[in-house]
Amino acid sequence: MKHPEQIVIIGFGPVAASLVEGLLPAVAAGRCQLTVISAEEHLAYNRVLLAELAIGAAQFEHLLMVDEQRLADAGVRLVLGAQATGVDRARRRVLIRGKEAVPYDRLVFATGARAMIPSLNGLNFDPHSDTALPERVFALRTVDDAQQLQQSLADGRRILILGGGILGIEAALAIAAAGGHPTLVHHGPAPLGRVVDSDGGALLTRCLLQAGVEVISEVKATGVVKDEHGFTALATSTHGEIPGGALLISTGVRARTELAEGCGLAVGRGIQTNSYLCADTEQRIYALGDCAEVDGTPPVGLLAPGWAQASWLAQHLTSEAEIPAPDFSASDVLMLKGQGIEVAAAGDISAGFWDNPELQATVFADPSAGRYLKVVTLDGAVTGFLSIGLPQTSAELVLAYERGSALPQDRSTLLRLDDPAVDPSSAIPSDDDQLCRCSGATYGQVAHAVAEGCTTVAQVGESCRAGTGCGGCKSKIEELLNKAPALA
Numbered sequence: 001m002k003h004p005e006q007i008v009i010i011g012f013g014p015v016a017a018s019l020v021e022g023l024l025p026a027v028a029a030g031r032c033q034l035t036v037i038s039a040e041e042h043l044a045y046n047r048v049l050l051a052e053l054a055i056g057a058a059q060f061e062h063l064l065m066v067d068e069q070r071l072a073d074a075g076v077r078l079v080l081g082a083q084a085t086g087v088d089r090a091r092r093r094v095l096i097r098g099k100e101a102v103p104y105d106r107l108v109f110a111t112g113a114r115a116m117i118p119s120l121n122g123l124n125f126d127p128h129s130d131t132a133l134p135e136r137v138f139a140l141r142t143v144d145d146a147q148q149l150q151q152s153l154a155d156g157r158r159i160l161i162l163g164g165g166i167l168g169i170e171a172a173l174a175i176a177a178a179g180g181h182p183t184l185v186h187h188g189p190a191p192l193g194r195v196v197d198s199d200g201g202a203l204l205t206r207c208l209l210q211a212g213v214e215v216i217s218e219v220k221a222t223g224v225v226k227d228e229h230g231f232t233a234l235a236t237s238t239h240g241e242i243p244g245g246a247l248l249i250s251t252g253v254r255a256r257t258e259l260a261e262g263c264g265l266a267v268g269r270g271i272q273t274n275s276y277l278c279a280d281t282e283q284r285i286y287a288l289g290d291c292a293e294v295d296g297t298p299p300v301g302l303l304a305p306g307w308a309q310a311s312w313l314a315q316h317l318t319s320e321a322e323i324p325a326p327d328f329s330a331s332d333v334l335m336l337k338g339q340g341i342e343v344a345a346a347g348d349i350s351a352g353f354w355d356n357p358e359l360q361a362t363v364f365a366d367p368s369a370g371r372y373l374k375v376v377t378l379d380g381a382v383t384g385f386l387s388i389g390l391p392q393t394s395a396e397l398v399l400a401y402e403r404g405s406a407l408p409q410d411r412s413t414l415l416r417l418d419d420p421a422v423d424p425s426s427a428i429p430s431d432d433d434q435l436c437r438c439s440g441a442t443y444g445q446v447a448h449a450v451a452e453g454c455t456t457v458a459q460v461g462e463s464c465r466a467g468t469g470c471g472g473c474k475s476k477i478e479e480l481l482n483k484a485p486a487l488a
């Protein structure tokens with residue numbers, strides 16, 4: 001009699017939770033046995049919403065991504081609060097500090113990523129482990145980090161956010177929304193420097209100031225200043241010491257690869273796998289999510305490709321039939337929403353009016369109204385765009401960019417979509433267009449969930465996972481729900 005295959009997952013973040021859900025039917029049927037090992041004591045939770053947890057806009061229960069009782073009923077073994085220290089590939093077992101080793105037939109690395117801590121005086125930087133940070137210095141990757149931010153808000157401290165990327169901006173906006181005192185400190189001329197041009201960056205900076213976020217640009221940080229209570233200032237070579245009561249570091253993430261590297265697996269910008277997520281020649285070890293470099297593509301730090309990988313791998317591990325080759329490509333569209341700021345960007349907008357005769361650049365600016373648009377096209381198709389304060393125009397551009405469809409010859413018609421007197425009928429998406437950028441759920445899938453009787457965003461999420469990631473699509477789901485009675 002064939003014994004059930006032993007599958008072990010190291011890590012229990014959002015991507016691992018998705019993989020567990022996909023494996024659950026096979027586990028419940030007794031076709032495989034599943035063990036999940038996690039250094040955190042918590043069940044898998046949505047890290048994207050940690051800022052909302054910190055400011056009191058969400059409860060921890062709302063962040064949970066699995067039902068513990070449901071996993072237990074199916075027979076999933078959870079080993080939480082346990083640090084995996086090594087993988088013995090010869091004996092096929094995972095070594096755990098202070099606990100018995102766990103045997104495996106198939107092993108999945110879902111170890112995710114840790115905050116990238118800059119090399120500053122006063123920080124004990126270690127690229128291969130979680131850095132022990134001084135008091136009142138933290139990232140925003142765990143529940144403990146969220147609690148530190150919550151305490152800093154309660155104490156009324158000025159909170160410095162080091163890093164001008166989207167995560168740093170979202171954290172700063174959340175702090176401002178909670179009545180806090182955020183200061184965004186970054187090295188570039190404007191926040192989101194990789195996707196905005198000079199005019200768009202200037203407008204974004206103004207919008208952040210209006211939302212209650214102080215912005216200090218072109219800063220070269222050199223160290224942290226501390227007293228007996230912890231952080232007191234950020235030392236710089238450009239602006240002297242910038243005082244603050246807490247420092248939130250948001251300078252990117254680094255894949256957790258040390259455990260895989262320690263057992264002889266190839267490691268680059270992540271655990272190197274082939275296009276089928278396999279990391280070894282015996283086809284026993286896999287990696288996915290933020291820790292995986294899949295077929296030469298580095299981790300992108302987004303939920304959507306990680307969830308797509310989890311869905312495919314669950315089928316691959318449990319199906320006797322050959323599963324079609326996976327497609328884990330992810331859109332490069334960036335979207336920022338918060339405190340009345342609407343930003344969408346994608347592709348390359350560096351082209352000027354006369355740089356390349358094959359490229360057409362179109363620019364519209366209305367700074368007093370907080371609106372800016374730059375679109376670059378090739379043969380009418382969008383190759384890059386930046387849209388600020390134009391939500392309907394942004395929606396149309398996202399669809400055109402991802403479809404590869406041509407824009408109207410008269411680009412000014414795009415701006416009419418944001419005229420409240422005009423019905424934006426041309427921006428109506430098709431059933432195949434993506435509504436939820438995290439789960440990959442389409443408008444058609446959400447419409448089907450609504451037609452099947454879902455009446456709340458949570459129910460739609462349970463049906464097709466739309467709205468269960470960053471939450472940016474919840475307003476679109478609500479629109480479809482509100483239209484449901486008229487469609488009945």
